[in-house]
Amino acid sequence: MSFVAAFGKLNVDLLYSGMPRIPNEGEEIYCKDFKVCLGGGLPATMINCSRLQVPSKIGTFLGDDMFSQFAKNELDKSGTKYEIFESKSYPLNVTSAIITSTDRTFVSYGGSETYSDEMLEKIYNSLKGAKVVGMQENILPVYKRLKKDGTILVLDTGYSEDMSVEKYKDLIGIADYYTPNIDETEKMTGTRNPKKALDFLRNYFEKPIVKLGKYGCAGYDGDYFTVDNIDEFKCVDATGAGDAFLAGFIYGLYNDLDFRQCILAGNITGGKCVTGVGCLTEYINEKEIVEYMSKYQSLIKD
Numbered sequence: 001m002s003f004v005a006a007f008g009k010l011n012v013d014l015l016y017s018g019m020p021r022i023p024n025e026g027e028e029i030y031c032k033d034f035k036v037c038l039g040g041g042l043p044a045t046m047i048n049c050s051r052l053q054v055p056s057k058i059g060t061f062l063g064d065d066m067f068s069q070f071a072k073n074e075l076d077k078s079g080t081k082y083e084i085f086e087s088k089s090y091p092l093n094v095t096s097a098i099i100t101s102t103d104r105t106f107v108s109y110g111g112s113e114t115y116s117d118e119m120l121e122k123i124y125n126s127l128k129g130a131k132v133v134g135m136q137e138n139i140l141p142v143y144k145r146l147k148k149d150g151t152i153l154v155l156d157t158g159y160s161e162d163m164s165v166e167k168y169k170d171l172i173g174i175a176d177y178y179t180p181n182i183d184e185t186e187k188m189t190g191t192r193n194p195k196k197a198l199d200f201l202r203n204y205f206e207k208p209i210v211k212l213g214k215y216g217c218a219g220y221d222g223d224y225f226t227v228d229n230i231d232e233f234k235c236v237d238a239t240g241a242g243d244a245f246l247a248g249f250i251y252g253l254y255n256d257l258d259f260r261q262c263i264l265a266g267n268i269t270g271g272k273c274v275t276g277v278g279c280l281t282e283y284i285n286e287k288e289i290v291e292y293m294s295k296y297q298s299l300i301k302d
Contacts, residue, residue, distance in 0.1 A: 003081075004250050005127045006046050006134035007059035007142070009110060010075075010092040011039030012067045017099040017237070017277050031098075037278040038074045039095055040243045042134045043082075044279045045156075048247030048269060050080040053286040054254050059126040061087035061113070067094055083126050089113055099237055099277060115139060127151075132253050134246065140170050147174045152253055154179065156246050163187045165204075172204050177253075179246060179266075181211040194218035194226075207259050211245065216299070217263050227263045228299040230292070233271035240279025245270030251289065260300050261293065268292045 018032025038044060042058070049056040058075070062068040062084045068091055075082050089111025096107045115123075115138060124142045127133055133146055135155040143153055155175035157168060165172065165188055172178065178201065186192045189200040194210050198220045201208035210218045214235070216228040248269030252262030269284050276282035284292070 003055035005057040005130035006042035008042035013039035061091035063091040244273035
């Protein structure tokens with residue numbers, strides 16, 4: 001088990017920034033800055049893992065369209081190993097994001113995939129042998145097989161209005177770790193109180209986590225604790241922070257670090273991500289994360 005892996009659709013982001021506000025319907029506003037880059041999701045997490053010198057693999061869909069070609073070029077530059085699967089619909093997600101001084105707004109498009117037994121077998125073979133696998137929806141049979149193999153499974157759900165424990169019960173039932181943010185936590189547990197939320201999540205996880213945005217993370221490992229954010233990382237764009245956090249957390253799991261150290265690593269990679277515009281613009285390398293972790297042990301508090 002010498003690598004980490006994930007299967008998921010790639011995202012391509014069209015980022016409009018330097019705007020005073022979001023335009024009204026029928027109105028055009030020119031932005032000061034624009035860039036096209038790979039967006040968030042499990043592939044972004046795997047790219048950040050590669051940057052931390054963790055051998056990483058992505059299973060994903062790509063086609064012949066211009067966005068797929070762009071994504072493939074970016075994957076090649078990242079040095080992350082990847083395997084391409086044939087898509088029955090539009091092969092990736094494309095997002096237009098407007099970034100203002102106070103928040104972000106998105107419009108996205110992506111086709112819906114269907115997974116045949118043959119496809120699930122191919123995905124399983126692609127992920128088989130990984131020490132840690134990031135989880136998404138839709139391929140539960142693959143994760144069940146990986147669980148039996150002894151793979152560490154980490155679930156990171158995106159926010160939705162209908163999210164609930166019932167909706168994700170099958171994934172939660174086999175995940176070793178779950179990394180919800182405070183908004184997702186409230187949907188899942190019915191509370192924004194970190195300690196109460198951790199108590200709820202302890203029904204499902206031995207070591208639960210709640211990400212608290214600018215306040216860092218709360219966790220439980222037999223005792224309640226918090227891990228503060230790093231003040232020197234100033235937020236410019238929060239896009240991709242959760243995916244970057246997950247990369248740091250997986251870095252810790254891959255290297256057999258203590259649970260609290262895994263969260264500290266996640267805070268470091270997530271914190272660095274938000275200092276630039278785009279999911280993968282700003283990042284930490286392995287030498288830097290070791291230095292930051294040594295420097296900021298005091299952020300872990302009982």
